[in-house]
Amino acid sequence: MSPPVIIRGLDIESSPQGGYTFIRASKGSYSVVAVNNAQLSEFPLFCSSAQASFPINMAVTSASLLFLSTLISSLLLWVFALSRRGKSILHDLRGPESKSFWLGNQPEYMFQKGTGESEFKWMGAYGSAWRVRGCMGEDRLMVADPKALQYILHASGHDFPKTPDVSHTIRMLIGDGIGCTEGEIHRRQRKVMAAAFSVPHLKAFLIQFQFTASKLAQKWKDEIATDPNQEPLLNVSEWLSRTTLDIIGEAGFDFDFGALDNSHNPVTRMYDSLFVDSLYHGPLDALFESFWRYLPKPILNLLVYLPRREYRRFRNYLGSIREVARGIVRKSIVKGDGRDIMSVLLRANDSEDPRTKLSDNEVVDQISTLLLAGHDTSANSLTWFFWELAKHPESARAIHEEIAAVRARIGSRDFSISDLEGMSTMVAALKESMRLHPIVWQLSRVAANNDVIPLAFPIITKSGKQISAIPICKGTHIDMSFCSYSRLPEVWGEDADKWNPERFHQLDKEKQISLGLYANLINFSGGIRGCLGWRFAIIEMQAIAAALLENFEFSLPPQTPETQITRKPLRLMVPMVEGSFYPWMGLKVRYLE
Template identity: 55%
Template sequence: MTQDPSMTDLTAILFMLSAGFSLFTFLYSRRRSRSLGDLRGPASSSFWLGNEADIRYQNEVGDCEFMWMREYGSAWRRTGCLGTDRLMLADPKALKHILHSAGYHYSRTIDKAQFLRMATGNGIVVAEGQAHRRQRKVMNPAFSTHQIQSFLPLFHGTASKLVQKWKGVIAADPSGQPLVNVVGWFSRASLDIIGEAGFDFQFGSLDNLQNPLVIRSEKQIIDSTLYPSWYDLIFKETWKYIPGPLLEYVCHIPTREYRGFRSWLDNVRVFSRGLIKQSTDKGDGNDIMSVLLRANGSSNPKNKMTDDEMVDQIATFLSAGQGTTAKSLTWYFYAIAKHPEAQARIREEIALVRARAAGEEFTIAELDSMTYTLATLKESMRLDPIVWNFTRMANRDDILPLAFPITTKSGQQITSIPIKKGTPIDISPAVYNRLPDVWGEDANEWNPERFLDPLRGFKEASSNIGVFGSLMSFSTGTRGCIGWQFAVLEMQIIILALVENFEFSLPPQSEKTKIYRRPSRFMLPVPEGQEETWMGLHIKSLN
């Protein structure tokens, strides 16, 4: 699935290579001043790419990281492109320090920040320091508990519509148990929800099965982030030496990936300005953008977001709010399709709550009372985190405390790691979510019971770092996902509606139907030999 560069990309290739070569001597000399030199870690597997190739070109998420974790523990050194030293981290106490205690002292690495800027503009995902504080303060009212609860009817309505659409698909299939690619359906349902809840806009994706925004979004993720070209990885390593104003022009490089990002963001910004005008004219809307505009209008001028920042929040909502929820639902139904006993228990729980429910639509209290269903959602997100890794960079010298001691190359056991300013840190939710020291010896196995038994759940008190089930799936701390409650509530309601009405099972396993956890920007379900997302499940109506 690697992408061979075309002749039309020759100019970009030459530019990238020249930049890489011109800085190589300087970068190579930095290898000798290692702050992580005594940490154990894998040998560099490539002169140019280091261990970056191991991670980026692995068959499935975790193929190399889980192996390294078993050998080195919860923290280790690895080599990045052009010989740079990187710390790879899954230790809960260190993660809590970086993301909670010292959150604003660890920024995104320059290459990751620029990548996100190309995808979502200058919204809250990209903002750092005071700019992030300012944006988050303005956005908090739009994601309050009261505001999110007001979307319950929308969540229920969209879930019911998805149920009716699937019943139609089943009725049209002679077997009564069609093989359905659930990825696209969840992407469309999530887009419809974020459209109405976010901007009071109806995308109509569940009615338009060829919605271009859904198709383009899925294709953009794969084209731009799955198995990237080697020269692009090297080029991105040089970005930290390119002045900020000049770096913003990399989106104009004439390769397919960069053209795709530029076209996507340009179109979304035009669309966003229209939505903002609509919300401003309406004035009293209950959608997230209307609430956000009112909050921004009443803020102290020093705390306001600029017009461009407001526009780019919509690109952020579309990318983060729609894509991650749809992929989480996809992996959830894959998990329960493999575990019919879990499906049966969820239905029993639904039936018990339904019998005493106040109405047809479940309330927040009724949703929260379905503890086993919530446990299965947490367990699915633990085993299959959509955002499986991300990066931070130390903005000052620091000492990272460790919950679990590690052994250095010199044989010393250490409980903290001193790091220098500028050290890049790879944070791995995928590895943290499977640490045996946190989750037990069965950390690689499906077991929702771990979230129901407080004595079994977490072996280390400092592991309680995430906003949902102590997981890293929504990140945590100062930069934790602002919309995590929205996402969880949306997923709960869709799960209950679908499990109550359908039975899910896997098709016979073959190369065409076996699903791989591909290491794209998000963890994508892609079968062998295909270049698009696919999750085929047999669906049977229960009534």
């Protein structure tokens, strides 16, 4: 009897395919117990012992056919993988051994318990660049080196596009928005969108950020007033997510999602669960997605119709968001003179050459892009910031004092951009928290040509040579490990693993290799695909942080296995406690009288 096959992500009670019913048989495996509701004796999936209702000869024939086709395809894949391995010139790079030909090292970093645990170990052993194995023996390059990242993101234009699997997953969520277009289409979309992110426009949003932040502060005061200990445990991650959804709604599209007022708001609820299915991703998903790069686009576009819960969720999400987005575009066109991002974008688009203008559908899909790119990203980054302050009360105290001093100086008016920028203790703590917790913890790219990647910090190869550049072949996959760069001792100092906001006052900027868009951090990526909303995010995060830290103090709840936070490596790095299915960052919040 062949061993049971692990199928993750299937509903236990029923499967959409052909009326099979599955039950969990043993550790993570599933067995078929009924076909079209006819009860069978239980048998592991794909096993030939379905004699209870299949005729024996039919079962044997199908099993033999299955065995033969598996053997032939395995052989073909093996030959294919070997031929690819021959082409790779990464084999002299040091890197972790892989336990599986099929999956390589992928499970060690895609499904690790805490984001970066494997990469930090590898970086310690091999330096700032190393080889990892992808699926089917593929050699991939993993880099944390600032010069290498600089070269891939900034210097090489469109020579390192996104990998097709990643691009396609993004396309399932945002349609044809800027996040998944390449080459000329990307250039065209970015030009129009950049107009909406000019500095004067963004500065005008400060009032909106402050209005929504004070609404959140009022909600928390109400929660505190009704708590018997005046110090409730709040899921800060969820509150911030609702706050930033309302902000991007108002500032982005002059649209009120009402997320802070109503947690049952359908859009908020869609976001709450959008990525939960990736919790169930397992090795088979990694293997499946590694084939995507060989599929032509028309076939890729059909994948979303596969009967998987995750894809169904993505389809429903994109359908609903496009409905909302069409309404927003209609309203902005009628209004004509709005100051929100979408209105500015529409005006910029109108004055474009008709040949390079965004089509109506492209405009609609920029809304889903901005919603996805511009809401949980800021919320998540702020969540880690408040967590760090709860762990480091001395830093929090210094910030409270700094804000109080500014308040004493300016009286009751709102903080201006220069007041916020002048809060150097708070700004340094925000940077330090972003450095320790880059929520986009890695990005993958593929080399469009044979190339040579320069390194700032030379590495030693397997054959003992010291090299300061890595030659790569066209088609090589590169995993840019943002979480590793952010802890590189050569860049951040020997205490790179530790919380030390002071470092941002002490770093020798002359010695650092200029990378990324803000404070030499890589959180916003960089170059031609760098985050368009980074200034928006910085002003937004500073405004929310100041509004909350002027009023509240954060502390950790008693630490038990149930309250221990892990940095879950989902599509974004999110806080979770073991066994939960939603982002969770429970902090005790006290009102500062």
